[in-house]
Amino acid sequence: MKNILILILIVSLCHCVTGQAHALYDPRSVPNNKAGVHILNPSELESATKLVGDWGYVIVPIQPTDRDVEKWESFFTHAKEKHVIPIIRITTIPQGGTWDKGTPTDLVDFANFLNGLPWPIENRYIVLFNEVNRSAEWGGAVEPARYADIVKNARSIFKERSEHFFLLGPALDDALPDSTSSMSAKKYLSAMYSHNPLIWTYFDGYAFHSYPNPGFVAPPTRTGLPSIVSYRYLFSQFKLGDKPVFITETGWDQTKLDDSKLRSYWSKAWEIWNKDPLVTAVTPFVLEGGEVFAPFSLVKDGKYTISGQVLFDLPKASSSPKPGLISPINSSNTAHLSENKNHNWKNNNALIKLENIFRVILGIPTKAAIKLGDLTLIVEQAETPKQWEKGLSSRSSLDGIDGMLFKFPRYHVPVFWMKDTLIPLDILWIKNGEIVEITPNVPIPTTDKLPTYSPQSSVDMVLELPAGFCETNNIQIGSTLQI
Secondary structure, three states, X not given: OHHHHHHHHHHHHHHHHHHHHHHOOOHHHOOOOOEEEEOOOHHHHHHHHHHHOOOEEEEEEEOHHHOOHHHHHHHHHHHHHHOEEEEEEEOOOEEOOEEOOOOXXXXXXXXXXXXXXXXXXXXXXXXXXXXXXXXXXXXXXXXXXXHHHHHHHHHHHXXXXXXXXXXEXXXXXXXXXXXXXXXXXXXXXHHHHHHOOOHHHHOOXXXXXXXXXXXXXXXXXXXXXXXOOOHHHHHHHHOOOOOOEEEEEOOOOOOOOOHHHHHHHHHHHHHHHHHOOOEEEEOOEOOXXXXXXXXXXXXXXXXXXXXXXXXXXXXXXXXXXXXOOOOOOOOOOOOOOHHHOOOOOOXXXXXXXXXXXXXXXXXXXXXXXXXXXOEEEEEEEEOOHHHHHHOOOOOOOOOOOOEEEEEEEEEEXXXXXXXXXXXXXXXXXXXXXXXXXXXXXEOOOOOXXXXXXXOOOOEEEEEEEEOOHHHHOOOOOXXXXXX
């Protein structure tokens, strides 16, 4: 009986997590240009556009330390103007020659940040980390079970923010051997599946590094793993359903092949990929590789290399991706209805509870869905002295939440100030679920002499929202709050 209950729980959770996938569209169901390229910096977008053609694909990595709103908003805006489909590869932080391991907090931060950007098409393509079967890419260890857990968590966290996130992986290095610092792709995939037989359901599509190995010089007619069609192994071995394949890295070593052979290999490869109904996009590595990746660069000194010229000359299919949603509103700059944000997940308490498990472990405020009048909001809950003291200080935006709810164990007259607070606020003083007082438009401090703010009578909760929220949404004294 216990095993049956566990199975029911797993199936129920899987249904809960994957039930929103209907919002995604299969990119192969519309006219699709498979041409793409891998870039290392958003500033290369203009050059990439000329290579991939109309609504081609561009994959670019983003690090946790690189979440610059202005920079990435500009990238997405230009991608829409230039008719380019972005694929964002999230990474960890480089640590002295290796890359750190992914964590649930990374996922939450990335999901919040990326959900606030103006994606040019409806699908929001995300690659979950890079070549994790190489220890240097995963904190010095090879951990297929941990990565499988991260993927499962990622699905919950990203889909909670928007059902339009399209998750890709596992993007392994198909040529690695079994060693002290690496694990072969076959063994890694099997270990992921053994740890969680539902693992493939968490991906909306599959990302592969299908290089012409061994030595980056094998002919395109080679099959199996590794090869330029290495993705076929996954489908045959695990009997996968029909999901799109994104070849997010591939390419020949231009220092080891003559020009004639390079042209021949690329032409044949594109013929193979274009005829394969699984393949959605091919983004060769790399547009501008500098000295480190010079053998694979498609552009050098402002001119196309042989590989770059071949890709530029290839005919590109017409493409008509579904347009993106209305750009989300940045809560740090406006106080409009939170319903205008892309919070399709507000009523999914199961997903909020799942994220809260990690928040409790990490000691950060848990989330809750609340009803403020007729509005549904997502707030963080400050429930301990440390959390009360921290509040919303040092945040430049409220990505992923609408505000913070301070909950006190007894009625009292609290004293609030705006120390290190970077967002102007409305402060709502609440007693027994009813707003008894509102302090609107509390400004960001500009001097060291900080004023304090308190209600005239005792309360048991305080809600902080972006300045102007109450006026915009007709929130008044007497309005009710329910958790």
